[in-house]
Amino acid sequence: MSIELKMPALSPTMEEGTLARWLVKEGDTVSSGDLIAEIETDKATMEFEAVDEGVITQLLVAEGTDGVKVGTVIAIIQGEDDGAIAAPKAAAPAAAQAPKPTEVAAAPAPVTAPVAAVSHSSGDRVKASPLAKRIATNSGIDLAGISGTGPNGRIVKADVERSTKNTVSAELFGARPTADSHPSTGSGLTVDGVDIPHEVVKLSNMRKTIARRLTESKQQVPHIYLTVDVRLDALLKLRGELNASLEPRGIKLSVNDMLIKALGLALIQVPKCNVSFAGDNMLQYSRADISVAVSVPTGLITPIVTDAANKSLSKISTEIAELAACAKEGKLQPHEYQGGTASISNMGMMGIKQFEAVINPPQAMIMAIGAGEKRPYIVDDALAIATVMSATGSFDHRAIDGADGAQLMKVFKELVEKPLGLVA
Known part of the structure; x- marks a missing residue:
């Protein structure tokens, strides 16, 4: 048959x-x-x-x-x-x-x-x-x-x-590559009438989806950006102490692990920012699921740490390591990247001082993390040198008022600068 x-x-x-x-x-x-x-x-x-x-x-x-x-x-x-x-x-x-x-x-x-x-x-x-x-x-x-x-x-x-x-x-050692070992270039297309050597690369469905969703986000979502400078010295000290105690278990916390926890806690403390705009309705979330931006060869994908506010730092670290590895190998399951109530994107490890991230609808906010660097800083009313990073929150102004976004940034800053709250 x-x-x-x-x-x-x-x-x-x-x-x-x-x-x-x-x-x-x-x-x-x-x-x-x-x-x-x-x-x-x-x-x-x-x-x-x-x-x-x-x-x-x-x-x-x-x-x-x-x-x-x-x-x-x-x-x-x-x-x-x-x-x-x-x-x-x-x-x-x-x-x-x-x-x-x-x-x-x-x-x-x-x-x-x-x-x-x-x-x-x-x-x-x-x-x-x-x-x-x-x-x-x-x-x-x-x-x-x-x-x-x-x-x-x-x-x-x-x-x-x-x-x-x-x-x-x-x-x-002198061997020459074969003629077909590199992508061929073509001259069938022109840029503004100028024939420039190039190759035509077909977009993957992932890249098409990224292009469509980000275009829709910038066209349809009114973004408001709020930036705070955050002192990292106390968090870095605590991280060192925690890693020393976690080393026998093979766990090493990253700064990003701790920032994920801080954002999860901040969203629970400022629930007006843990929302999604849905036309005539607002979705108010009672759990903070943090989408973590991970770069992969074909684009960007956001595996999710569910209930980040209530997970230990060691659990978050282990999950992120596993999710990031699966993302880069293309082995994420749909439930591991679909959903999320807010996102975090950290480009500090690439030396980026500050940036403004594009919101990933239907989420209503994303936190952009810049590099920690030594800066002149006022400590106890005196000028000192401190390790400081700039964090910028992008908020959907249809769902989140500026004052509520500012409150979230304030709580996030406090949690990072007094990090014992992350392990309480």
């Missing part, structure tokens, strides 16, 4: 996606659990596995096709219980008419369920994890020349990184 393979809903909010890459071709026999396609959502690229057994007779949607609605038939499988299996057509209409798109870096794929391992190659098809493919694409490495050490010979991240080191070493 013929089985219709439909575009799956890979997250609760997914309505459409991009069929990024076929991992099978017409005529291939697949079994339950075999990987058959990579599908790009607005957050990541996920591997899609077969449920039924049979032969792929038609690929109805060409790889690289955007906006494929959930439920759309994308391929036909001829079940093996049908006796004779019909031979596949010479070429699928969609695949024959659509040119194969240039492969570009895609968001890494979160692991939503255990998948069956597949062999390293089948015919001309190279089998590798999405993360390995992305690293190879960015580094100009041909996966066909790499031996996989993963299950059944599958190429994994470590294999590509090892190949990258070998390539760099060869170039240092």
Whole structure:
């Protein structure tokens, strides 16, 4: 019997996606659990596995096709219980008419369920994890020349990184890269009428979503910005003492861990800022869930520390380390990045003194953290040198009045400058 393979809903909010890459071709026999396609959502690229057994007779949607609605038939499988299996057509209409798109870096794929391992190659098809493919694409490495050490010979991240080191070493000692080891440039487009050498990079769904949401935020949300200077000396001293006691447990607190806790407590103490604007209504949250901005190769994602006000610093530190690692490897589950009542974005580690972050709707505020630096500062009515950072809160003025935003910034400053409240 013929089985219709439909575009799956890979997250609760997914309505459409991009069929990024076929991992099978017409005529291939697949079994339950075999990987058959990579599908790009607005957050990541996920591997899609077969449920039924049979032969792929038609690929109805060409790889690289955007906006494929959930439920759309994308391929036909001829079940093996049908006796004779019909031979596949010479070429699928969609695949024959659509040119194969240039492969570009895609968001890494979160692991939503255990998948069956597949062999390293089948015919001309190279089998590798999405993360390995992305690293190879960015580094100009041909996966066909790499031996996989993963299950059944599958190429994994470590294999590509090892190949990258070998390539760099060869170039240092005089070997020349091959002609196709770097992205090609084109001259088919012009900028203001000037033909500048360039390459065309297709936007991932994540980058498209970031662009759309931030544009909507700046167009629709009236931002108000409030900045305070915060002295860090007491917090840094407490952090050192806590880390000394936590070292046997393998936990090392970061300044950001402590600032997350401070923002969570401040939102509970100033509940008028722990809200969302919802048209004719206001959503008032009784729990502070803090979205933490994490940079990933394809953009930005915000894993969430739930109930940050009531978690210990050690628990926050452990969760953040795990969430950040999963985010960078593309393994976050939807519930780990969807939601949040407010956000924090820390660019201090990059030397940024102060910045104003864009609110992530439907949240109504985000805290932007700058670098801690030695500055002249008044301490006990005398001029001294102190470690100070600038923190800027961006507030949705439809939901939060300036006075309430100022109160939140005041409480946040007090919690950081008198940090014993973070461990009480």
